[in-house]
Amino acid sequence: MTNSRKHRVLPGFGLSLGFALVYLSLLVLLPLAGLVAHGVHMSFADFWATATTPRTLASYRVTFGCALLAALVNAFFGLIVAWVLVRYDFPGKRFIDALVDLPFALPTAVAGITLTTLYANTGWVGSLLVPLGIQIAFKPAGIVVALIFIGIPFVVRTVQPVIEDIEQEIEEAAATLGATRWQTFRRVLFPALAPALLTGFTLAFSRAIGEYGSVIFIAGNMPMVSEITPLMIISKLEQYDTQGAIVLALVMLVISFVLLLAINLLQWYAANRHTQRHSERKPA
């Protein structure tokens, strides 16, 4: 309690904190609490029944499965893109670097209709894949494509600064000790990049779970096959089934929060492993 009584030199603490708290509470916290309150009023049996119909279970599978797949693809390619952007020089690099943020800037609806047109059987990419027997638009594969687009910047932008910060000496040290380039990457560089890669993966994954705008155009929205949970919430609302919408919204919220929490803990562990583990021991 002694700290909070400390004399403050700078003005505006009460005003700024007060405004920030009121704004955040009215806009974010109270509405979220409202949703939870609605859920609490339901009987557990009702809740469980609505949350686990075959169609909703299928929608969870589609939503989380596609988001996971897209985030994995993004983690793989995002790492390569970040590496190429930091380490190699080629003409137009600055332009391409700026382009990576396009998914942050381009409205999701635009991405949705564009990707659908591209990957439809008559589109530039789709028409190339049809002869190979691959169909992407209006299939779960289409959802993955849309979610990959949405998630690209997350991995690249979290990994890029970490690659920039790697000291050249670390790699030189590995080389003088006889490590091949691949051994250096696998044993020295990758472990250093892994926490950032995990963060980027998490961000891309959690964004993909909630994504709606870019997915609905390309998904085909077939119940049990390519229907995502956010779309089910909307269709329940349109059928005035508010209760059903609330149940699905709560399930999504809980799963996203648990995932975020789990991965945050994992990251915290990864970040502190090398400094905390032996700190309790005294030097002999």
Added chain:
Amino acid sequence: MTPRRVNTESWPVRLLLCVLALGFLFFFLGLPLLSVFVEAFKQGFGPYFEALCDADTRSAITLTLVIAVMVLPLNILFGLSAAWAIARFDFRGKSLLITLIDLPFAVSPVVAGLLFILIFGRQGFLGDWLGAHDIKIIFALPGMVLATMFVTVPYIARELIPLMQAQGRDEEEAAVSLGASGLQMFWRVTLPNIKWGLLYGVILANARAMGEFGAVSVVSGHIRGMTNTLPLHVEILYNEYNSVGAFAAASVLALLALVTLVAKTIVEWRMAREIAMLSADLSIENPAVAAKS
């Protein structure tokens, strides 16, 4: 015939990585961007401009701008307040507050829209009272503004908090000790220091505000010429198989995205330059300060 540098890969590996990276970006970013404009101009300039001059499209553009203009000032105010409190003072629950600011990023936009229906909708907490006083929030402008505010809450605060934490409170304390009032300190010391970071946050928040689809879609009601933003209008035209119309509207949004990227790149460049300049100055005059910061 010099030995290759220690810290780089052999050329086949370099080539492979470049092909993978650029190919990936080309298929997932380049092609879509290109195809927006190709589709929009598929039937020439005439139909394109006709589509853009359509009354519903024009009113959608107006509504999108109106929402952005209403949302941004409030979010700027929130971002500044939150960053000031968090970066300049110590209080309990600070890290919880930082986490809460990021909360909207973890909530699906569709769920965000749903939250406001549960409060202001016909069967919501305030539904009866609003109905009795004939105030319309859901399926009207206020609901769309609220939903957009919700999804854009974190952007500005997230840029400002680390920036202001890194800058430290020395300069403001100096200003106050020299007799500046709170407002003078803010305008003359704080704002000049954070202006690029603030602008960066505003650019990102603006792009999201103008492009938001899911949250706004839930609360809009899709009334043509009334509660239709440009992204929602794109959907309606597309579902009506009006491809040129949809892509014409989409091209406006894509152009907005390109402007956003250019502005963002310029601001990033300015910020990097300013940081480099400031740290160079400090390290010459006072190595201790530079080392500490």
Added chain:
Amino acid sequence: MSIEVKNISKRFGNFVALDDVSLEIPTGELVALLGPSGCGKTTLLRIIAGMESASAGTVMFHGEEATNVPTRERQVGFVFQHYALFRHMSVFENVAFGLRVKPRGERPSEKQIRERVMHLLSLVQLEWLADRYPSQLSGGQRQRIALARALAVEPKVLLLDEPFGALDTQVRKELRRWLRHLHDEMHIASVFVTHDQEEALEVADRVVVMNKGHIEQIGSPDEVYSAPATPFVYRFLGNVNVFRSRVHGTWAEIDRAPEPGSKDEALAFVRPHDIDIQREASADALAARIVHIQAIGPQVRVEVEHQGEIFEVDLTRERHEQLALAEGETVWLRPRALRVFQGEQLVDAQTFDLGAGI
């Protein structure tokens, strides 16, 4: 294994970092590359390690051309100024790294690795830190681990780039002695880069003094200190007094302005402790007025003024007590050893003439 560097040059754009440098380091010798920052010493070390490629010239290891051998096949141990430890690996794993990345056929068994790592850790006296991570160690401990890591692969050559540059004086002194000891046990060729003359003179068998991309002098610590080959070496290794002079063949006139238009201009260099102070005039002494007297550790520094210039004289405490000097009085300076240079060239002067210039 011996190292031989032949006619190495290195350019970065227009900047010449190394200009036709040749150097030979036999097995068992500990050599210091000494010079101011930017003199090319680190570049030379990195070229020997293969981390930088030379613009011209060759590197030989034990008589075999190694110029184009990649770093990882050169079997050099390299120690970096900022340690370059792998921060996500424990101390044990850092030291074991070089053994674990060996090709499958040459890789020792897990038991052999453990024995070798623990042996090296005991050599650097840090066995008790095996499970720690680099972030939990002090600077001196980190550098010892870095050395153990470099030695784990049994390098033929040990290269150290300002190994003690980031440490404080106390630790630095201790590590110097310890490096010398370690080198003697290993019996390999070691090269270390430093800008600290004291460090170079104290530790090395031979000192290579570098300046602006070329070698100024190679010699034993005593040689480079007592008989510097160039004015640069004189100035870089310790304090020195410089007198304007002129030479005529083997006859040098000290403290004389050169005659206009003649080519006899030269500079005479005398270390402060090579000057004696006497109270009476003599033909081999210069008159000077005492400006300031200060005791510094075992010595007494006397600052004297001679013809508007300040010179330094270091006396032993005994000599100082004997003379009982006072500030302001006039005394006579008598150089015991001096070397005269014309430009960069050492003049083989036999007779020195000082007296007449007063």
